[in-house]
Amino acid sequence: xxxxxxxxxxxxxxxxxxxxxxxxxxxxxxxxxxxxxxxxxxxxxxxxxxxxxxxxxxxxxxxxxxxxxxxxxxxxxxxx
Numbered sequence: 001x002x003x004x005x006x007x008x009x010x011x012x013x014x015x016x017x018x019x020x021x022x023x024x025x026x027x028x029x030x031x032x033x034x035x036x037x038x039x040x041x042x043x044x045x046x047x048x049x050x051x052x053x054x055x056x057x058x059x060x061x062x063x064x065x066x067x068x069x070x071x072x073x074x075x076x077x078x079x080x
Contacts, residue, residue, distance in 0.1 A: 001052065001079035007072050013048045014068075027069035035068075045071075053078040 001009075007027065014020045020035050031037050037045065042065075046057060049071075055078035065071055 001076070003072050003076050006052070006076050006079060007068070009052055010045075010049060010068065010071060010075075013045060017048055018045070025068060027067065027072070029068050030066055031068065031071070032066075049075060054080065 011022070011025050014025050014035065015022055018035075018037065018041060024034055029035055031042060042062070046062070050057065053075060057075075057078065061074050062071075065074060
């Protein structure tokens with residue numbers, strides 16, 4: 001899966017499962033500040049993305065995640 005495909009899937013999840021306005025979802029959007037997702041929402045988001053992945057998600061990898069693009073960058077290698 002390419003980064004663009006993963007971004008599209010993530011965007012779809014954010015819109016459908018978290019009721020986030022599509023206009024707010026951009027690669028540079030801050031997960032907490034712009035999208036107003038708290039830590040529990042972030043975990044839920046990862047759980048919903050997990051079926052797209054082939055690798056195991058390391059929780060420590062998400063400590064530095066701040067933007068939507070950060071999520072895509074961390075998850076994309078796990079789709080191969």
